Amino acid sequence: MGGYFNIAGRKVATHHLVLGVLASYGLGIKAALPNPDKTQAPPINASSAEEGEFVQQFLKAFEEEENKTKTH
Numbered sequence: 001m002g003g004y005f006n007i008a009g010r011k012v013a014t015h016h017l018v019l020g021v022l023a024s025y026g027l028g029i030k031a032a033l034p035n036p037d038k039t040q041a042p043p044i045n046a047s048s049a050e051e052g053e054f055v056q057q058f059l060k061a062f063e064e065e066e067n068k069t070k071t072h
Contacts, residue, residue: 002015005017041059
């Protein structure tokens with residue numbers, strides 16, 4: 001069917017070696033890339049202080065409501 005290599009006394013198919021190399025290559029790239037911080041919220045660009053305060057209160061109320069629905 002395909003070629004085999006003798007590794008540590010066992011026959012290993014070439015396609016298994018290729019899959020192992022590709023998987024390790026992909027995992028290496030994933031480990032090397034930085035993970036973005038998902039907990040940081042985007043900045044609020046409000047035209048006035050009242051608007052900024054309203055947006056912050058709205059987001060706080062929304063997060064509280066979201067946490068209530070997740071626990072039930």
